Amino acid sequence: MQDPRLRLFAAAVLSLAAFASTAGAVAALAWWLFFTPRTKALPRPGVLFSLIAMIAATALLSAWGGGPGLSYLIRMTALLLLATWVYAETEEGEVLGVAVWALGNRVGFEIGLIAEMGLTGLAVIRQEVEQMRVAMALKGIRPGVRSVVPLAVTLIVTQIRRADEIARLLVVRGYTIGGRICPRFEADPLDVLASIMAVIPALLSSLSLRDVFILVG
């Protein structure tokens, strides 16, 4: 999807659908299969499988306790696939552009800037995790439960410090509130079709299946 406005709209609508019901999640998965580059937008297998394993473990616990484990697994997997697709397709400055387009140069710019900094932070975290992996390999530390806590603490402290540095940098550069940009967007006809089709899972999730299909028996 070229147009970030339509991409974010589709992602929001599909996420709500996937979160609301299993039927919505299945429909969102079908949409993902039709309208995204699928496997090309996925993260490295190791990252993807560990995320799915965490979801599966929670789903298993839920099912074991009598909860809707399978539904949770389907809904969370759909959300994960949608999130990885949006993250892979979003380019620098697009979220800021959409926020300014939607909410103007004051509130929109603020929200867009925060979102952009958050996205940049994700890329930085990925780099830092990679650096820590190398550091652990050099020290001869095997990744495990014992190494997770100090690593997580170091990562969080580094992120807080980085946020503080960015805030100071914005002050030094004279930033107070808002800004002025003129975003331009290009939309492919297929983008519009995909966005319209994204509404179907949302409708499915808000309606009872019996209202949509004539079920046998």
Place this chain on the structure above:
Amino acid sequence: MRIDLEDLLFSRDSFTLRGSGTFGAGVHLVSGPVGSGKSTLALLLAELLQPGSGAVRRHGVSSALLLLQFPEHHVTCPTVAEEVRSWGLAPEDVLLRADLVGRGDDDPFHLSRGELRRLTLACAVTRNPDLLLLDEPFSSLDCVAKREACRTIEERGAGITIIFSHERAVLPRVDAVWEIEDGALTPRGSVPDAIPLWRHAPPYLAYALREGARPENIRLSDAREALCRIRG
């Protein structure tokens, strides 16, 4: 104990690095300007990067350690003492060696880069691996700390030590000099024969050579001694 580079070739985008040669026991200096590929070669020798073709072969090397260019990239723990323990070492000895006694409870990121450099160097040297790769070990250090780092490297009696550095003022006594130029690693040979062949030698060595002196090694003191010998 030795490391053989066999027609090593590494490429990424427009950058290419190639080289062949053998790193034997002793201290080696790999010099070259910023961006010439020193860090890439260090990662290749540490087997953290794989070459496109050719090979890095280790003979008789049972342990290896790379000190990264940016010391903060080594940090994996929230306090200095825990950081030292994460290297499998006792904090007391290392903090004494790094001149950081009493800083064990500090956040490693509250140390200056120079202090962090001293800490990681002390950890690496105390671990005493067969192969020690030091990527820019003198950056962020003042002259006193650079001399201390040189002394620490010189005191390492055994094994292979390879220093990757563009430092041109304070250098340790070394056994061999290598240069990276235009994407190629070139062995200049053993010191002192390598000194006249070293194209980007520090200014004090170049001056000594111009004056007809023959320094025995690459330190400033070696150039001074050589000049004193010819001038009486």
